[in-house]
Amino acid sequence: MKLAPFQKTFINLPSNCTHMKWEDWEPFYLRIVREMGYSIEEDRKSAELLRSLLLEGDEYILREELDAVIGRKAYVFGAGPSLENALKEFDFSDGTLISADGATTALLDFGLVPDVIVTDLDGRISDIKLANDKGSFLVVHAHGDNRDKLVSYVPFLSRILGTCQTEPLDIIYNFGGFTDGDRAVFLAEELGAREITLVGFDFGDIVGKWSKPSLKEHSLVWESKRKKFEFARELLEWLEKNGRARIEYLSPELMD
Ligand SMILES: Nc1ncnc2c1ncn2[C@@H]1O[C@H](COP(=O)(O)OP(=O)(O)OP(=O)(O)O)[C@@H](O)[C@H]1O
Ligand SMILES: Nc1nc2c(c(=O)[nH]1)N=C(CO)CN2
Ligand SMILES: [Mg+2]
Structure with a gap:
């Protein structure tokens, strides 16, 4: 998708432009890199790489385009085991559908095309591409461990908003959040959702089978x-306290 030329004027966004401001995010991020053993420099290089790929490819979008997609009510789908029953039993037609990476596969299996997919491109890429071709917007995240995937896949995808976990760049945003799931909730809140229902956000001891293409079943x-x-979880608790949206979980206890 080509953007009108005037939209390509780069502006350095003021730091108070996002609800989770850099000052709020930085202490979380510093703890995350320490605990997970990530390299800030590698994360930064990845953000620069995504920026170059997006500028070369001409398929990037700015936040204003997603503002228009995300309504007041949104469902964010994570890849926890309860997702399947939730998709069977509930109707999600009254809100914007945002899937976290691997959860996209489950939505497609139930005939749902997400409005937005939030991904670091380690879900099943054929499903992400299929949904993108059917109209899903993509929010692609750059971090130090997915540069190979950015290079391989970004040129073949469309309608992409770029995000990173280091300092934002002109067309690469940081709305806060870490995993695809919680980042999707931060994105929804920032872009105007005020009632956000989390589906398949079980966390816990079992990782849903949609989480990685290599998983054949739900796994310890x-x-x-x-x-x-x-x-x-900690980031979502922060958002519940400090954000502007009502956040609720479609509880796994409601399932079965
Ligand atoms: N039990 C669960 N199993 C899998 N995903 C879950 C679960 N509970 C919550 N989620 C959310 O669903 C999202 C699914 O995305 P995905 O599995 O691709 O993860 P990710 O953030 O890319 O992590 P990783 O880098 O480990 O793949 C997760 O980011 C997480 O926030
Ligand atoms: N450097 C680095 N950053 C990340 C990673 C990761 O594996 N490495 N995974 C994420 C999604 O859960 C989010 N951020
Ligand atoms: Mg992922």
Whole structure:
């Protein structure tokens, strides 16, 4: 999709432009890199790489375009085991559908095309591409460990908003949040959703089978994933306290 030329004027966004401001995010981020063993420099290089790829490809969008897509009510779909029953039993037609990466596969299986997919491109890429071709907007995240995926896949995808976890660049945003799931909730809140229902956000000991293409079934959580879940929960609690949206969980207890 080509943008009108005037929209390509780059502006350096003021730091108070996002609800989770850099000053709020930075302490979380510093704890995350320390605990997870990430390199800030590698994360920064990845953000620069995504910026170059997006500028070369001419398929990037600015936040204003997503503002128009995300309504007051939004459902954010995570890849926890309860997702399947939730998709069977509930109707989601009254809100914007935002899927976190691997959850996209489950939505497609139920005939739903997400309005927005939030991904670091480690979900099943054929499904992300299929949904993108059917109209899903993509929010693609750059971090130090997915540069190969950015290079391989970004040139073949459309309608992409770029995000990073280091300092934002002109067309690469940082709305706060860490894993695809909690980042999707931060994005929804920032872009205007005021009632956000989280579906398939079980966290816990079992990772949903949609989370990684290599998983054939729901699997016992591994150590790095457990740490990711802990940060994701903490960040969501922060947003519940400090954000402007009512956040609720479609509880796994309601399932079965
Ligand atoms: N039990 C669960 N299993 C899987 N995903 C879950 C679960 N509970 C909540 N989620 C959310 O659903 C999202 C699904 O996205 P995905 O599995 O691709 O993760 P990710 O953030 O890319 O992590 P990783 O880098 O480990 O793949 C997660 O980011 C997480 O926030
Ligand atoms: N450097 C780095 N950053 C990340 C990673 C990751 O594996 N490495 N995974 C994420 C999604 O959960 C979010 N951020
Ligand atoms: Mg992912």
